[in-house]
């Protein structure tokens with residue numbers, strides 16, 4: 001290369017990075033000034049996103065501020081009035097789907113139809129939520145079978161020590177696919193392996209794609225996902241399965257029993273004619289279901305295992321009472337398991353999925369409650385610590401208390417208040433407003449069924465010598481259970497409530 005070309009290219013690169021990293025919001029930003037300061041802070045955001053947010057909150061109080069990330073500037077917004085603004089938004093200025101598209105890079109990791117026609121969210125909000133009662137026996141059956149395999153002690157041993165997060169991910173994939181696609185696919189090990197890989201890698205790959213110029217994103221994803229993860233492999237198993245369902249429907253034989261059937265009922269003709277597109281809908285729902293519930297379930301189990309035997313028995317007693325009063329696992333008996341419900345809500349408060357929530361993209365300028373105008377084209381997010389660790393709402397917020405919400409429900413009126421699936425301004429792990437997670441009712445049913453069955457049929461504890469719940473892993477703000485941490489499970493033979 002000639003020297004002049006090299007100099008011109010370097011100047012262009014520096015000018016381009018100065019343009020990209022210039023703070024055009026008029027808001028204060030974290031990190032040293034100038035493009036180099038931006039890039040260094042963005043690099044820091046990979047491992048220390050939460051620290052940068054803390055720094056911003058301490059420095060600017062409730063005022064909006066900018067955090068540089070490898071994917072560009074993100075404006076942090078806080079305060080109850082601004083959360084109201086996001087909750088009430090109808091996507092015309094503060095937009096959620098475009099933000100999801102950006103975070104998951106749907107155009108590359110799945111396809112652009114997910115943004116243009118997100119009917120899978122409608123299916124979950126309507127048909128799936130209505131069918132939850134009918135899924136309970138299926139979910140219980142699959143829970144019994146899969147746990148008896150996953151938690152079986154080795155010959156001659158009384159207990160099994162298992163890496164929890166990995167095992168939970170597999171269990172959740174199998175159990176939710178019982179509701180999603182039925183017994184044949186949910187027990188197909190190749191499919192489970194491939195769909196878990198896909199679900200686990202989407203966020204990671206999408207993060208890296210966001211750092212690259214657009215032109216490189218498609219080839220980069222094709223290259224990475226052909227080696228590991230990606231939708232191709234799970235879709236290879238999904239497509240023939242969906243073809244059979246579509247053919248049955250064409251002959252008037254549709255059964256509308258699984259989430260796959262519900263998707264087919266809502267699918268536009270071009271997706272029925274091309275099951276590859278339909279398979280992607282199943283894949284995106286699997287992503288939504290597997291990653292989230294396995295994270296929440298693992299945090300909950302670590303904390304249940306750390307309870308004293310008397311406290312665990314207290315939860316067991318409540319489960320047994322609920323099951324006996326309702327004649328088994330039903331929507332009502334699950335609703336009566338308030339201590340389990342409380343543990344899950346505490347997981348949402350204490351960990352959530354990320355240290356920020358309510359990620360949105362501004363597609364028009366927006367005025368905040370204090371009159372600050374945020375320019376369009378930027379991503380915004382809400383730091384969760386000021387909400388979920390507010391001592392005036394949650395006394396002793398730094399303490400994880402499995403019984404925090406069940407105690408409140410015993411002293412206050414109202415069945416729904418303080419429940420795991422109740423979203424409100426003080427509890428946002430499922431988001432808020434028109435896009436609040438529609439799958440939370442299914443997730444709650446699955447997780448409570450699994451945890452109840454596990455507690456009644458297994459003694460659970462942390463491994464010998466481990467006194468406290470393992471610290472979670474944090475990457476770019478995402479919070480995940482430590483994948484190498486284990487729990488110990490011993491079958492409770494001949495105990496009260498066993499296999500109720």
Ligand code: HEM
Pocket residue numbers: 096120121124285288289290292293296353358359429430431432433434435436437438439440442443
């Ligand atoms: C503990 C489990 C779960 C957690 C913590 C969770 C969390 C979330 C969050 C934070 C959002 C974005 C909300 C917003 O931006 O306001 C969301 C959206 C969504 N979730 Fe979940 N989720 C869970 C389980 C599930 C399950 C099991 C399914 C499906 C079977 C599901 C399907 C969806 C869908 C379709 C959306 C998009 C809604 C829309 O854009 O209107 N989720 N979820």
